Amino acid sequence: MNATVAIGFTLILIIGQLDLSIGTIITFSAVVGLGLKEYVGFGLSVPLAVLAGAMIGLINGLFVAKAKISSFIVTLGMMTILQGTVYTITGGNSISLATPDAFAVSDWLAYMFIPLITPRVLITLILVVAASIFMRRTKIGRNFYMVGGNVQTAWLAGINTDRYTIAAFVISGTMAGIGGVLFSMESAAATLNMGNSSLMYVISATIIGGTAMSGGKGGVFKTFMAILTLDILYNGIILFGLGNEVKIFLAGIILAGVVLYEAFTAYRREKVLGQRPELMKELAAQEPRS
Amino acid sequence: MKKIVKLLVIFVVLLAAAGMVFAGGEEEAAAVSSVDAEANLAASLAVDVSVLTAADGQQLIKIGGESRPIPARPADPSALPETDPLHWWDMEFAGWNSVKTNIPDSPKDGAIGKRITMIVHGDHPWTTACTTGAQKVADAYNIDLKILSPNWDLAVQNQMIDQAINERPDMILLIPLDAKTAPQQARKINKAGVPLILFNTLPSAEAMDYAIAWTGPDDFGQFRVLSRLWADALGKEGGVAYVQHAPGGSPYFARCFGPISELSEYAPGITVLDKQAPGFEADKTMQLVSDWLTRFGDELKGICAADDSSQALGIYEALKKAGREDVVVIAAGNSKVGMDLVKDGKIYAITYQTAEGDGALAVKTAADWFNGLEIEPVRYLPQHMITIDDVEDFYPPQW
Numbered sequence A: 001m002n003a004t005v006a007i008g009f010t011l012i013l014i015i016g017q018l019d020l021s022i023g024t025i026i027t028f029s030a031v032v033g034l035g036l037k038e039y040v041g042f043g044l045s046v047p048l049a050v051l052a053g054a055m056i057g058l059i060n061g062l063f064v065a066k067a068k069i070s071s072f073i074v075t076l077g078m079m080t081i082l083q084g085t086v087y088t089i090t091g092g093n094s095i096s097l098a099t100p101d102a103f104a105v106s107d108w109l110a111y112m113f114i115p116l117i118t119p120r121v122l123i124t125l126i127l128v129v130a131a132s133i134f135m136r137r138t139k140i141g142r143n144f145y146m147v148g149g150n151v152q153t154a155w156l157a158g159i160n161t162d163r164y165t166i167a168a169f170v171i172s173g174t175m176a177g178i179g180g181v182l183f184s185m186e187s188a189a190a191t192l193n194m195g196n197s198s199l200m201y202v203i204s205a206t207i208i209g210g211t212a213m214s215g216g217k218g219g220v221f222k223t224f225m226a227i228l229t230l231d232i233l234y235n236g237i238i239l240f241g242l243g244n245e246v247k248i249f250l251a252g253i254i255l256a257g258v259v260l261y262e263a264f265t266a267y268r269r270e271k272v273l274g275q276r277p278e279l280m281k282e283l284a285a286q287e288p289r290s
Numbered sequence B: 001m002k003k004i005v006k007l008l009v010i011f012v013v014l015l016a017a018a019g020m021v022f023a024g025g026e027e028e029a030a031a032v033s034s035v036d037a038e039a040n041l042a043a044s045l046a047v048d049v050s051v052l053t054a055a056d057g058q059q060l061i062k063i064g065g066e067s068r069p070i071p072a073r074p075a076d077p078s079a080l081p082e083t084d085p086l087h088w089w090d091m092e093f094a095g096w097n098s099v100k101t102n103i104p105d106s107p108k109d110g111a112i113g114k115r116i117t118m119i120v121h122g123d124h125p126w127t128t129a130c131t132t133g134a135q136k137v138a139d140a141y142n143i144d145l146k147i148l149s150p151n152w153d154l155a156v157q158n159q160m161i162d163q164a165i166n167e168r169p170d171m172i173l174l175i176p177l178d179a180k181t182a183p184q185q186a187r188k189i190n191k192a193g194v195p196l197i198l199f200n201t202l203p204s205a206e207a208m209d210y211a212i213a214w215t216g217p218d219d220f221g222q223f224r225v226l227s228r229l230w231a232d233a234l235g236k237e238g239g240v241a242y243v244q245h246a247p248g249g250s251p252y253f254a255r256c257f258g259p260i261s262e263l264s265e266y267a268p269g270i271t272v273l274d275k276q277a278p279g280f281e282a283d284k285t286m287q288l289v290s291d292w293l294t295r296f297g298d299e300l301k302g303i304c305a306a307d308d309s310s311q312a313l314g315i316y317e318a319l320k321k322a323g324r325e326d327v328v329v330i331a332a333g334n335s336k337v338g339m340d341l342v343k344d345g346k347i348y349a350i351t352y353q354t355a356e357g358d359g360a361l362a363v364k365t366a367a368d369w370f371n372g373l374e375i376e377p378v379r380y381l382p383q384h385m386i387t388i389d390d391v392e393d394f395y396p397p398q399w
Helices: A002-014 A022-040 A042-065 A071-090 A100-109 A119-137 A140-148 A152-155 A161-187 A199-208 A222-240 A244-274 A277-287 B002-033 B037-045 B085-090 B125-140 B154-167 B180-193 B219-233 B250-254 B257-267 B282-299 B312-324 B337-345 B355-370
Strands: B115-119 B142-149 B172-176 B196-199 B213-216 B238-243 B271-278 B300-305 B330-333 B348-353 B378-380 B385-387
Touching: A002 A140, A002 A161, A002 A199, A002 A222, A002 B142, A002 B330, A022 A042, A022 A071, A022 A161, A022 A199, A042 A071, A071 B219, A119 A140, A119 A161, A140 A152, A140 A161, A140 B355, A152 A161, A161 B196, A199 A244, A199 B271, A222 A244, A222 B154, A222 B238, A277 B180, B002 B300, B085 B219, B085 B250, B085 B312, B115 B125, B115 B154, B115 B250, B115 B355, B125 B142, B142 B154, B142 B196, B142 B337, B154 B172, B154 B180, B172 B180, B172 B355, B180 B196, B196 B348, B196 B355, B213 B337, B219 B330, B219 B348, B219 B355, B219 B385, B238 B282, B238 B385, B250 B257, B271 B300, B271 B330, B282 B300, B282 B312, B282 B385, B300 B312, B312 B330, B337 B348
Parallel strands: B115 B142, B115 B172, B172 B196, B196 B213, B213 B378, B238 B271, B238 B300, B300 B330, B330 B348
Antiparallel strands: B348 B385
16 A cells, blocks of 8 residues: 555655645545445445545645645645544444455455465556656656756746646545555455554655655655565564564664765765865965964 | 665565574474373363462453343344444444354364464553463463564554464464454454454454454443443433544444443433543543533533543543532543542542453463363453442552
C-alpha cells in the first residue's frame, strides 16, 4: 500500500508541496470501496472509491493552486475533515466483508503466481514503472520538476503551473485511493484509522529516496527502492527479535542521516560554487590586521 | 546519495540474512526437543500454574465466567433497539455459537517445548504487564514464547502474521487490532494450518470460526455489573454521560452500550445526556467534561469512562476545577492511576481487569490444547469490581 501511495506523494514533493491528507484518503477510499460493495459490487465500488480519492486531491489542488493557500494548511484541514467524515458515515464502526466473494478477492490479491509476486505487488510494480517512465521520459513529466525547481521560471517558460499543481494533487489522491482500496480488499475490512501510520512512513521513504523537500528533485523509482529498503530493515529488526523502539530509533537515525547528508552536500556545492579562488588567494596574502 | 542507498541495501541484506540464520537455528532446536510425546504429555499435565501470582499478589490464572448465562440469540439482533441488551448479542457473545472451520486436532503430546508466537496490538504499559503474565505461564511449561508488537499498525500486524506463518510455530496467539479485520487474519492463519487462539479484544463473530478459542475479559459482562453498582450509587435516576473508547474495537461498544442497555431495564430513570470518544489524552477528556459541565450543569450526575488512566485523570481534573464532588464516576480498569483515584474516593468503582492474567490465560489455554484437554470456545477472565472497600487488595498495581 505504502509504495502505491508514495508514487503520488513523490510527485507532490517534486512540485514543492506537501499532502498531509494521504493517510485519511486511504481510510476514506477504503470505507467507500467496501461500504458501497454491498450495493453496487466491487466492479463499481472500487472505481468509485478511487474516484473519491481523486476528487479529494482535486479539491486540495484547487485550494493550493487557485486560492494560493499553503498546501500544509489545506491538506491538514482536509485530513481532519475526512477523519470526521469517516467516523460520521460509519457510526464509529469498522466495515467488514467476511463473505466468500470478499475472501476470494482477498485470496486472489495475495496469491503468489510467481515467487514473491502477487497481483497486488504486480499492480504496484506496474504503477511504479509507469510513473517513473512518465516522469522521466515525457515532457509533461519533466515539467513537474520544472514547476518544483522554480515556479516563476516554469511560468515564464510557458508552463501552466496551476494546472500542474492541481494535477499533482489529483494523482496523489488517486494513488492514495488505489492504495486504500487494495489494502482494504486484501484485509476484507476497512478500519477507521488504517491509513494513519502511512503518512509518516511515506514522507520518510520519499525523503530517504532522495526527493528534495524544496522540490524539483527526486524520482518515483528511488522512493520505491527506499520503501523496499525500509521494509527489509524493519523485517530484519523483527527477525532479530528487537522491539518497536529499535525500529523507531533506526528509522529516525536513517532519516536524520539522509537529511544531514543532503544538507552537507548542498553546503559543499554552494561553497565550491561561491568560492572565487583569486579572491581567496588575495585574502590569504593580506597581512593580518594588528 | 547513491553511496548511502548502496550502503543501506547492503546493511539490510546482511540483517535479513542473519535473521534467517537465526530463524533456521530455532527450527532445528525445536525438532530436537520433540522426543517422547507421552512422557512430555505426562510432564505437561503435571505442571501446576495455579500457584503463580501476578504483580498485585492476585492469583495469575483464575478462569471465570463459567456460570455466565448465555441467552438465546434473537433472529435478528440488529433489528432490536440499541437500548435492548439483545441488540448486542453477536458482539457480547461472539464465539459461543461459532461454527468451527478447519480447526486442527490437538497433538496431545504436551505443552512443554512448544513454540508459540504471540502477536499483540501495540506498545503500552498494559501490554508489558500482559506479556509478563504470558511469559510466567510459558516459563512454567518451558514454552518458547516469541512476542511481536506491531505498535497499533494494521499493515504491520498483517505482515507479522505472514512472518509468523512462515516460521511455522506450534501456535499463534493473536490480539486483533480491529474486530472487523480479525476474520481475514484468523482465516489466513487457519488456512495455513497453524493453530490459533485469539485473546483480549473481542473480534467479529466470523473470526471465532477459525480459532480454537477466544480468551479475555468479559467486557460486556463486567460493564453490566459495574453499571448496576453505578445506578445504585446514583439512586437509579439522573443524567449521565459516557467517555467512550476508540471507535472500531469491541470496548467502544461494550463500555458504553453495555451500561446503556443494562440500565434501560435496571434503572430506566437514568438518562443518557451525551457520549463522546475524545481519545486517550487527559487534556482532551478534561475539555470534553468541562464542556459537559457547562452544558448540562447539575443535570450531570454520573460519568462512565472507558479507561481509568488518562481519561479518568481528565475527568477528575475537570470535576476538581468545577468544584463538583457529587458526580459519580466509574471506569474500566485497573491501572495504578485508576486504583489511586478509587482509593482517594474520586472514582466510585472500576472493573478488575488483570493484564497479566489476560496474557497468562491465553498461554494456559494453548497449553491445555497441547495437553489434549477440552477447550470451551470462550474463556473469560474473572469478573470483579474494585471499590474503595477492597482496592488495597490489588496493590501494587500491575501497570
